[in-house]
Amino acid sequence: MAVKHTKRTEDYSKWYNEIVQRADLAEHSDVRGCMVIKPYGFAIWEKMKEILDQKFKDTGRSNAYFPLFIPKSYLSKEADHVEGFAKECAVVTHYRLKNSDDGSGVVVDPNAKLEEELIVRPTSETIIWNSYRNWIQSYRDLPILINQWANVVRWEMRTRLFLRTAEFLWQEGHTAHATAQEAKDETSQMLEVYADFAEKYMAMPVVKGRKTESERFAGAEDTLCIESLMQDGKALQAGTSHFLGQNFAKAFDVKFADKQGGLDHVWATSWGVSTRLMGALIMCHSDDEGLVLPPRLAPIQVVAIPIYRSKDELRSISDKMNLLKDAFSSKGISFKFDDDDNRRPGWKFSEYETKGVPVRLAMGPRDLENGKIEVVRRDTKEKDLVDFEGIAGYVASLLDEIQKNLFDKALDFKTKSTVEVDDFKAFKKAINKGGFVSAHWDGTSETENRIKEYTQATIRCIPLEQKKESGSCILTGKPSQGRVLFAKAY
Template sequence: MTFGELVYPFSKDNHIESFNIGFNNFKINYSGSMAKGLPKRSEDFSAWYNELVKKADLAENSAVRGCMVVKPYGFAIWEKMQQTLDKMFKDTGHSNAYFPLFIPKSYLSKEADHVEGFAKECAVVTHYRLKNAEDGSGVVVDPDAKLEEELIVRPTSETVIWSTYKNWIQSYRDLPLLVNQWANVVRWEMRTRIFLRTAEFLWQEGHTAHATKAEAIQETEQMMEVYATFAEQFMGVPVVRGLKTESERFAGAEETYCIEALMQDGKALQAGTSHFLGQNFAKAFDVTFSNQNNELEHVWGTSWGVSTRLMGALIMSHSDDEGLVLPPKLAPIQVVIVPIYKGDDQLAAISEKANALKDALQAKGISVKFDDRDTVRPGFKFADWEMKGVPVRVTMGHRDLEQGLVEIARRDTKEKSSYKVEVMEEVITNLLDEIQENIYKKASDFRADNITEVNSYEEFKEVLETKGGFISAHWDGTAETEELIKEETKATIRCIPLDAKDEEGVCIKTGKPSTKRVLFAKAY
């Protein structure tokens, strides 16, 4: 018996992508990933999520406990989010600025509720220099380099920004002041999960100052609606607009507006918040202005933010057991073209057609990747781009092209169809819009099927354990009852929906009178 060649190129993940083994006239061909696939969502949602983040090349854990490395493909999705939101902010009159990473510790103590809300999560800088250990064991903190005042690594920027606003605002002519910053923040979380809860994460935080209470409330509501529009029209994620209960409000806010999303495992995720700060921070930092009657008043403030947590929402809302499912509006690569060929002549002919299509689509603002790698087989490419959630895959084979046909596969439904080459540009353009709409509809239908009204505590606990999702129930309005339900069931009040209708009822826990239903859920 004579042996033919054995070819086994390995990928960066150390699994075989393809091999050929020949025994005389008998040949075995293999193309594809030999790595283990994703766990089933229905069996272990947490393991499925963690593996998907890894296999889709989005992010990984860093050497620093609780922190993440966002990889290029994951950051490309975040950039799309960032660019879209940044335009929406600027369209509503906001400008970007940047404020220090470090906050004097004394600033936090100026607003009592604020320091109480963040004290347990603060990372503190106490020294500014290291030195070599005398025993040669490495470096140690230089005790002579202790800071006069310790610095907090920002968990959020209200205090340092309002201390700055004191210098920027003197008159009603300086208002409104509409500022946003893109930054990183640090909150020393004990239990972390990539994108959803990390010790350091990326976000934007808007901070605005206004002459009147009405203007500030209008701003708070406007920014909540900006977030909701982004979530629904770009992420394809339906959200509930609502108010947080007093115990769930942002530390230092008089009112917190929020958007709440429902993930495929039936848990809720807070996707964005917008806070009406009243005059709390203005009074804490003595930010005043002369009104039109030349009288001094404290300004009214807001703050609002979303973070890389949106990446987690995107993954958990749409993806399946084969990998990511990305809405076209946020996909870094909207169309991938995969050639099927034998020999350089066939590749050259296919490349001519592929590059012409690529140029035409890119002229329309559609991002396209022509995957002409010769180091992996087509089957591996299909699985690779499916894992990464590319909305549309175009397969160009030599035989099909001879008949003037090209195959298109859509990621959301996995449907495949063949089309004439000359209509490809129009078909793909329309298909991307259709996929965007379908992804939203699927998530919206799922949410509608997983909002359940209950009228007793026994029914509440049964639905929570057997079905999950949002549970609409009456609550007596007290923090004590809210905390008791949380302790007993691990469910929290996600929000008081803004569209909740007045309805006479009784609290599911205490039987006391209630006039509105709130949404409970287990949450991330």
């Protein structure tokens, strides 16, 4: 019996929520706005982490860890920064509980008030730059290239699993440089790392771009980003890399002596991606049956299901599967043989489909006799009967093909969903249809805001790679030097 689920075309956000829960990725916690990431979901995040972490290290960065709590006074040192985050900070005011007088439970001990309140980090620039002051005296101490894997808290009004939660996991890189150019290069380099990760591993095409002033990170001089397009036509910011100028160095008085003996403030960057990538991954590839995972991020790449009546049949199939286990493991392919006798084959088929396992194998008595095995790929659901001999090699190249196919499909969708328009009427129509809309803009925040009011669309980015082209702003008609990318966004 097929179980009814919400389809993407019926209600996209309902579909999304159901996938997250059905695929066992995460659930709502009793704590408002916070989620529990379940083992299967966390396994995907761990793969992302592992790959990114290696990329950071390969490019010369190292990990460190800074405190969860930030003294309130630190946060207020950089004016734009505090303004950007003040409205969504959790604050620690006391350090002790006590039993209530009426015995009804514990209450906050009013005598244990902190002299200076602590902010639960919404991001760590301030506490890190406070340390950097002590670490940096000379140009010889630079650059400092540090990353930390951590949780942060932003008290959001409305939350959605993975996409926007009050607490989330991320990595934040914080670097310090002797020159502006070096910091800018760092910002670009890390953006490349993110783009490469998104495309090669998540199989998710992205647009690399620059944020407009109003979308820029609080405290940054320049924000670069990768933007991706979800299947419902809404854009999602998947990663950001900021050139912070000397803002934090000035706020925290971080100076260094250069070769000539002069004293100057240090140049900074920060860059990050979060568990939001999980949301992007889900919305980029999954279908009405459930999750679809790119092989390079799938915790289980291949699952095998035995079909049998008697114990003897199971035993002879198991013998074959154990051979496979070794063959796959020597190729670095993660393989699961599901011989759980409490679940039936049909149930298992649905289960692994829901969880997005890229390749499913099934073997029954008939196959065993004929030296065959059934191979089903998750992305196209194509089913083939293949010779058992040499199956590991067959599956290895199939996984590569699936990885490529997912990217190609997503790229095709993105290309088809990106349109150029030259007047406001066409713009409104295109925005309502969904997707990226490439249009001329006069470069002012006023115009940007008015367009947002009229259409709910925002400028996702000013693409880094694009042809120079003069034109006129779709709203005001004023001259423009190039197109920017608009979309409704998550």
